[in-house]
Amino acid sequence: MLRGRKSSNIIEYRTRNGPFKDLHSVMNVPLIKHKTTEVVFNSILNPADRSERRKPKVQAVKFIKPQIERKRLEEASSVVSLVFGTNKIAWAHLERGRSVLEWQQEECDRFLRGAYQASVYLEDISPVVAKIPEADFFILEKPGISLQNTNLFPIMLHLRTVEAMLYSLLGARFQQDGQQRVLSMARTAVGKHFELMVGECRTSGAELVRQLLSDSVTQKHPRVAFPQSMVVRYRNMFRLGVRNHREEMCDALLQALAFYELLEGD
Amino acid sequence: MLRGRKSSNIIEYRTRNGPFKDLHSVMNVPLIKHKTTEVVFNSILNPADRSERRKPKVQAVKFIKPQIERKRLEEASSVVSLVFGTNKIAWAHLERGRSVLEWQQEECDRFLRGAYQASVYLEDISPVVAKIPEADFFILEKPGISLQNTNLFPIMLHLRTVEAMLYSLLGARFQQDGQQRVLSMARTAVGKHFELMVGECRTSGAELVRQLLSDSVTQKHPRVAFPQSMVVRYRNMFRLGVRNHREEMCDALLQALAFYELLEGD
Numbered sequence: 001m002l003r004g005r006k007s008s009n010i011i012e013y014r015t016r017n018g019p020f021k022d023l024h025s026v027m028n029v030p031l032i033k034h035k036t037t038e039v040v041f042n043s044i045l046n047p048a049d050r051s052e053r054r055k056p057k058v059q060a061v062k063f064i065k066p067q068i069e070r071k072r073l074e075e076a077s078s079v080v081s082l083v084f085g086t087n088k089i090a091w092a093h094l095e096r097g098r099s100v101l102e103w104q105q106e107e108c109d110r111f112l113r114g115a116y117q118a119s120v121y122l123e124d125i126s127p128v129v130a131k132i133p134e135a136d137f138f139i140l141e142k143p144g145i146s147l148q149n150t151n152l153f154p155i156m157l158h159l160r161t162v163e164a165m166l167y168s169l170l171g172a173r174f175q176q177d178g179q180q181r182v183l184s185m186a187r188t189a190v191g192k193h194f195e196l197m198v199g200e201c202r203t204s205g206a207e208l209v210r211q212l213l214s215d216s217v218t219q220k221h222p223r224v225a226f227p228q229s230m231v232v233r234y235r236n237m238f239r240l241g242v243r244n245h246r247e248e249m250c251d252a253l254l255q256a257l258a259f260y261e262l263l264e265g266d
Numbered sequence: 267m268l269r270g271r272k273s274s275n276i277i278e279y280r281t282r283n284g285p286f287k288d289l290h291s292v293m294n295v296p297l298i299k300h301k302t303t304e305v306v307f308n309s310i311l312n313p314a315d316r317s318e319r320r321k322p323k324v325q326a327v328k329f330i331k332p333q334i335e336r337k338r339l340e341e342a343s344s345v346v347s348l349v350f351g352t353n354k355i356a357w358a359h360l361e362r363g364r365s366v367l368e369w370q371q372e373e374c375d376r377f378l379r380g381a382y383q384a385s386v387y388l389e390d391i392s393p394v395v396a397k398i399p400e401a402d403f404f405i406l407e408k409p410g411i412s413l414q415n416t417n418l419f420p421i422m423l424h425l426r427t428v429e430a431m432l433y434s435l436l437g438a439r440f441q442q443d444g445q446q447r448v449l450s451m452a453r454t455a456v457g458k459h460f461e462l463m464v465g466e467c468r469t470s471g472a473e474l475v476r477q478l479l480s481d482s483v484t485q486k487h488p489r490v491a492f493p494q495s496m497v498v499r500y501r502n503m504f505r506l507g508v509r510n511h512r513e514e515m516c517d518a519l520l521q522a523l524a525f526y527e528l529l530e531g532d
Binding site for chain 2: 116118119121126140150153156157160163167168169172180182183
């Protein structure tokens with residue numbers, strides 16, 4: 001109930017003055033005010049209260065924040081995975097059967113240009129959010145930039161701004177009955193799942209995406225199924241040698257796939 | 267129409283090859299593709315187009331971002347000014363006649379505690395936004411922390427996250443007909459207006475707020491009018507010697523007042 005200085009103050013007070021003579025004298029202890037005593041006394045009189053207040057244990061899924069009941073995640077019939085970079089937002093809409101329903105990106109040209117202005121970010125992000133399809137969960141990439149690297153501060157400020165806006169706009173658009181539907185997924189968890197990590201760094205997932213696109217045509221039970229119309233377009237887009245800067249799109253697709261695969265294999 | 271390398275490429279091409287023989291040959295110039303030529307030729311054929319596209323000049327109000335038509339600001343019948351700190355959000359609802367309609371703050375205890383999590387921020391900020399009253403404009407304090415001071419970086423990340431979420435949630439709640447209603451106001455502009463600056467730093471506005479509360483009772487035409495019920499409560503709250511940490515509330519009120527006074531005196 002009490003930790004740190006409050007509890008040590010009580011011990012110190014009793015050592016000096018002996019046991020408390022009445023309930024009221026507890027309030028002579030430094031830091032212990034009316035509210036604290038009320039909470040403590042209540043917890044003694046109604047011990048049940050405390051266990052009731054304890055949150056029911058959820059089976060935590062490590063790679064997803066905030067903590068959410070595993071069952072709800074497993075029952076998701078489709079998720080939209082979003083990945084944002086310095087000037088674009090990409091998303092993949094993947095259903096539980098691993099069919100890609102939508103996969104695209106939007107340019108946000110004014111990101112990181114000139115002075116940071118919340119209104120500019122809002123103007124760029126709102127129309128993107130308006131295009132995001134309905135899904136059971138919206139999974140945002142959790143970028144892992146260390147606070148130690150001061151050179152990357154501006155990038156980090158930028159990414160957190162985009163993250164904060166996506167969280168609140170998606171929340172405002174899709175939230176219902178108070179259920180959390182916007183989640184974060186650790187970028188490194190996805191990287192490790194697909195063996196894309198070199199040390200602490202995650203390497204490009206483009207090669208893997210190319211493979212997935214090929215497999216989708218050649219294999220009977222591919223890991224991810226793309227609609228026929230998509231495969232042709234995207235195989236051209238992602239073919240080797242094309243400098244297309246579509247890393248965010250690759251990452252969005254891989255993150256959606258990792259979400260289902262990690263839940264299954266966990 | 268064309269700037270930079272595109273225009274210098276055209277000059278270089280003409281220097282080497284002489285005048286263009288036909289319209290199509292323009293596309294031989296490096297960097298000039300079909301789309302560029304279309305835009306340029308169109309602007310020659312329909313010169314009117316161009317001037318039409320020019321935005322009408324707005325009378326810029328320096329201390330407010332984004333740029334907004336002065337007339338719209340002046341016609342605002344009431345504004346809500348919001349100031350956020352490390353663990354609270356304060357707001358003042360002030361009408362054009364300088365009567366305070368609402369003035370309060372909400373604690374956001376989980377800000378800056380433990381790991382930054384967008385979902386926690388959203389959970390703390392959403393209920394605050396739900397309490398914000400309707401107004402013509404919502405003015406957020408633009409905190410002025412320099413990127414140079416790396417120690418303050420966590421604070422800056424925090425403030426930008428709150429700013430980004432307030433922008434998008436207020437936008438989602440109140441935006442209509444695409445009109446910008448969430449604005450930012452430079453903290454130093456308010457500081458200068460009330461002579462609260464010492465060098466580059468803004469000092470506390472609490473003393474000034476105490477004065478305004480007093481004047482509201484004693485003067486016939488006070489700078490700000492508080493409803494009678496508010497004055498008693500707030501004079502106790504802000505009386506000298508009370509360590510109440512209500513800086514954000516003071517700042518929110520002063521910012522709202524500065525908004526009207528600066529517009530008048532500008």
